[in-house]
Amino acid sequence: MMTVTTEEPLVKIEGLHKFFGQHHVLRGIDLSIKSGEVSVVIGPSGSGKSTMLRCVNLLETISAGRISVDGKLIGYREIDGKLHDLKTKEIAAQRRDIGMVFQRFNLFAHKTALQNVMEAPVQVRGQSKAAARTRAMELLDRVGLADRSGHYPSQLSGGQQQRVAIARALAMDPALMLFDEPTSALDPELVGDVLNVMKDLATSGMTMIVVTHEIGFAREVGDRLTFMDAGVVVESGDPREMIAHPQELRTQEFLSRVL
Amino acid sequence: MSHQATAPGHGGGPGTDQKTTDAPVLNKAVPVRHPGRWLSAIIIIGALAALVQSMLTNTNFRWDVVGTYILDVKVVQGVGWTLLLTVISMVLAIVLAILLAFMRQSENPVLRWSAWGWVWFFRGTPIYTQLVFWGLVSVLYPKIAAGVPFGPEFFSFDTSTVITATVAAILGLGLNESAYLAEIFRAGLKSVDKGQMEAAEALGMGKTKIMWRIILPQAMRIIVPPTGNETISMLKTTSLVLAVPFTLDLTFATNALANRTYLPVPLLIVAASWYLLITSILMVGQYYVEAYYGKGVDNLAPAPMNPAAAKAAVARTQSTEAAPRSPEESS
Ligand SMILES: Nc1ncnc2c1ncn2[C@@H]1O[C@H](COP(=O)(O)OP(=O)(O)OP(=O)(O)O)[C@@H](O)[C@H]1O
Ligand SMILES: [Mg+2]
Numbered sequence: 001m002m003t004v005t006t007e008e009p010l011v012k013i014e015g016l017h018k019f020f021g022q023h024h025v026l027r028g029i030d031l032s033i034k035s036g037e038v039s040v041v042i043g044p045s046g047s048g049k050s051t052m053l054r055c056v057n058l059l060e061t062i063s064a065g066r067i068s069v070d071g072k073l074i075g076y077r078e079i080d081g082k083l084h085d086l087k088t089k090e091i092a093a094q095r096r097d098i099g100m101v102f103q104r105f106n107l108f109a110h111k112t113a114l115q116n117v118m119e120a121p122v123q124v125r126g127q128s129k130a131a132a133r134t135r136a137m138e139l140l141d142r143v144g145l146a147d148r149s150g151h152y153p154s155q156l157s158g159g160q161q162q163r164v165a166i167a168r169a170l171a172m173d174p175a176l177m178l179f180d181e182p183t184s185a186l187d188p189e190l191v192g193d194v195l196n197v198m199k200d201l202a203t204s205g206m207t208m209i210v211v212t213h214e215i216g217f218a219r220e221v222g223d224r225l226t227f228m229d230a231g232v233v234v235e236s237g238d239p240r241e242m243i244a245h246p247q248e249l250r251t252q253e254f255l256s257r258v259l
Numbered sequence: 260m261s262h263q264a265t266a267p268g269h270g271g272g273p274g275t276d277q278k279t280t281d282a283p284v285l286n287k288a289v290p291v292r293h294p295g296r297w298l299s300a301i302i303i304i305g306a307l308a309a310l311v312q313s314m315l316t317n318t319n320f321r322w323d324v325v326g327t328y329i330l331d332v333k334v335v336q337g338v339g340w341t342l343l344l345t346v347i348s349m350v351l352a353i354v355l356a357i358l359l360a361f362m363r364q365s366e367n368p369v370l371r372w373s374a375w376g377w378v379w380f381f382r383g384t385p386i387y388t389q390l391v392f393w394g395l396v397s398v399l400y401p402k403i404a405a406g407v408p409f410g411p412e413f414f415s416f417d418t419s420t421v422i423t424a425t426v427a428a429i430l431g432l433g434l435n436e437s438a439y440l441a442e443i444f445r446a447g448l449k450s451v452d453k454g455q456m457e458a459a460e461a462l463g464m465g466k467t468k469i470m471w472r473i474i475l476p477q478a479m480r481i482i483v484p485p486t487g488n489e490t491i492s493m494l495k496t497t498s499l500v501l502a503v504p505f506t507l508d509l510t511f512a513t514n515a516l517a518n519r520t521y522l523p524v525p526l527l528i529v530a531a532s533w534y535l536l537i538t539s540i541l542m543v544g545q546y547y548v549e550a551y552y553g554k555g556v557d558n559l560a561p562a563p564m565n566p567a568a569a570k571a572a573v574a575r576t577q578s579t580e581a582a583p584r585s586p587e588e589s590s
Contacts, residue, residue: 059457088466096463106458110476110555120462123472152555165458172462 008071010035010207011056011176015065018051018231025051027231028065033176033209033224038202040218040239041211043228044254049211050103052228053178056209057098058091069098070175096124099169099177103184105161107153113140113164114149117171125172132171139167143197159190163197170201177201179210215258219243227251324525328516329532337512338533344428344497344508349490351433356440361470363445374441381438387502389435393427394503428497428505436493443485447478479552487545491538509533 009032018026025048033039041049054060056067058075067074074094076083086094107116117136121127127135140146143163145156153161162182169177179198183191195217202208202221212218218225218239225239227248235248243259246252314320328334362374381389397418404415422430451474459469498510505511509530517526550558 057461059460092460092463092465094463095461098461100458100461102454102458102461104454106452106454108455108458108473108477109452110552112555119472120464123468124463124465152559154556155559168462 007034009033010037010070011209012068013052013056013065014067016052016055016062016067017064018048018055018060019063025231026055026063029228029231029233031226031233031236033207035175035207036205037223038206038208038210038221039224039226040222041209041226041228042213042215042218042254042258043234047228048231049228050180053100053180053209053211056176056178057095057100059100069094092124096120096172097175099172099174101162101165101169101177101179101182103181105153105158105165105185107161107165107168109153112150112152113145113156113167116153116164117168120168121171136167136171139170140164142170142200143167144193157190158186159193162186162194166194166197166201175207177206177208179208179212181211181213183212183214213258215243215255227254229254319524320528321522321525324520324522325528325532328513328526328529331516331529333512333516334509334529334533337507337509338537340507341494341497341509341533342537344425344432344500344505345490345494347429348432348436348497349493351429352436352440352489352493353486355433355437356444357475359437359441360444360448363441364448378438378441381435382442386431386435386496387499390428390431390499390502393422393431394424396422396427424503424505427503428500431503432493432496432500436489439489440486443482443489444478447480447482448474450481451477476552480549480556483545483549483552487541487548490545491541494537494541495534 011031011033013029013031016026016029017024029048029052031039031052041052043049051060055062056069056074062075066076072094075086075091077086078084107113108119111119114133114136117139118129118132121132121135122129137146137149140149143166145160145163145167148156148160148164153164156164166182182198183194186194191214195214198208198210198217199221210217210222222239224236225242226236227234227242227246227250229250235242235246235251242251243255246255315322359374359377362370365371400418402415403418403421404412406412455473455477456469459473464473497508500508501511513526513530516529517523520526
C-alpha cells in the first residue's frame, strides 16, 4: 500500500463544463475519487449528475476542463499543451476499463442474461467463449441470478435486469464503476436486491461513482458524498457528517425534502 | 443487514402453492353466441362455391390446357429464371440497402448526401424506365474503361459482353429495390432504443461491432416483415424484365405459349398458380425468419435453463418449503 499523501486519485475531474447548445449544464465541476472509494452524488433533477457521469466515459463530449482516469486523460491527447481529439477506436479502448450501469438497465434485448454478460469479454477483450462463459456464470451467481442465465431481459424483473447489467459491466474487469440512478426505475421492493449487490461490490474494494436518491445507501456505504445543484458542486464531504450537519442552505433544503 | 445475494426464485416459485387437496368445481357457463360469425361464414362459403362451380363448368377455362402446360419445360425454366432474378436482385438490393442505411447514419456528410441522392433517384423514376435504360447501356456506352477521368486508362471492355440481358435485368431490379429497402432499413435502425447503443459503447465495443452485433439484429425485427413484402413484390416485378428485353422469365414464357396457342386464359392460370406457389413458400420462409429475429421480444419460447443452476434452484425451493420463512423473506 502506498501512503495516503502520495496517492494519486483514480479519477480526477477538473473544471468540467458542459454545454448543450446554449444550455450551460455543467459549470465547473471538480471532483477526485481515490482508488477503492465509493463516491455518492446527489442533487435535484436536472442538476447535471447524469451529464457529469456520462462525460467520464465520453458518452457526452467534454466542453471544457479535464477528466483523467488512472492518470490518463479521457477523450484527448495532450501534445505541447494542446488537446487533440482521440479517435473512435481509442475512445472505445478507454471505455473498456470503466463500467457503467444505467437507470434503464439497457440490457441487449436480443440476448439472454448469459449472452449479455459474455458479449464484451468475447467481442472486445477477445476471450475464448468457454472462459467468458465460466466467468459470466460466476458473476451471475454473485448477483444471485445463476438460475436465470438463459432468460431474455424481457423475462426478468427490473431488479433482476439491473443485476445482470451490473454483472455485464463487471465482466470487463473495470477499474471504475459508474452508476446512474441504478434503482430509480425499480419497484420499491426490488431496490434492496440491487443495493445489496452494490454494497457487496463496494466491500470488495471497487471504485464507484454512484448517482442516487438513496440517502440510506450514501450513509451506509459511501466514503464521500457530493451534493450538486444547477451544474456546480455545492458541498462535498463525509456522508454521515454531511447528512447530519449539512453546511450549505441548498444542501439542507434538498436533504430535508428527500429524507 | 448481512445477507447479500438474495436467493432467487422465492416468492411463488414453481411448486410452492400448487398442491390443493380438493379439486375445485369447474364453472359451466353458457358461452356467448356469435350469430354474425355463422352468417358471414355462410355468405362466404356460398360465394366460393359459386365461383368454383363456374370455374369447373365454364369450358372457356380450359383446365385441360392448364394441365398440359403447367409442367411444360419452357414454363418450368421460366419459374427457375424468375426465382433466380428475384433472389439475386434481392440479395443485391439488401447489400446495397444496408450500405445505404449505414451511410445515411454516418457522420460523414458526403456519404450521407450520396445515400440520400441514390434513394431520391432510384425511387423517383419508374422501374420500367430503369429496366429499359439498363438494356440500353451497351448502346449508350459501347465500351467501358477504368481510369482517371481525362487521364490514363487502366483497362476497358465491351459493354455488351458484360452487361448481358440477365445482368441488366438484375441491375435494374436490384438497384431500384435498394432504394426502397434502404428506407426500410433506416427505419429499422432508428427503431432500436438509443440505450442499446450507449450500453455497447460503454462496454468499449467498436462502431462496426455495435452495428452488426447489437443494433442490426434488433432492427431486423422491424426490417423483416416489410422486406418479406418487398420480396414478394419483387417476384412479380420480375415480369417487367421484358423491358430490358429479357425473355426467359415465367410471364414471358406463358405469354409466348398463349400467343402460339391462342389460349390466353389457361396460360394466365398457369402463371398465376406458379406465382402463388412461390409466394406461399416465401411466406413460410418469412415466418421462420421473423421468429428468429423476434427472439427475446416476440418469441419468448422457454428460455434454456442452465441445468446445474436449475437443480440448485429446485433444491433451494425445496428447502424453503421445509422451512417456510426464509431469513430473506422475514427481513
Ligand atoms: N442530450 C441533451 N441535449 C440537451 N440537453 C440535455 C441533454 N441531456 C441533458 N440535457 C439537459 O441537461 C440538464 C442536466 O441533465 P442531467 O440529465 O444531467 O440531470 P440529472 O441531474 O441527471 O437529473 P435527473 O436526476 O432527473 O436524472 C437538464 O436540464 C437536461 O435538460
Ligand atoms: Mg440523471
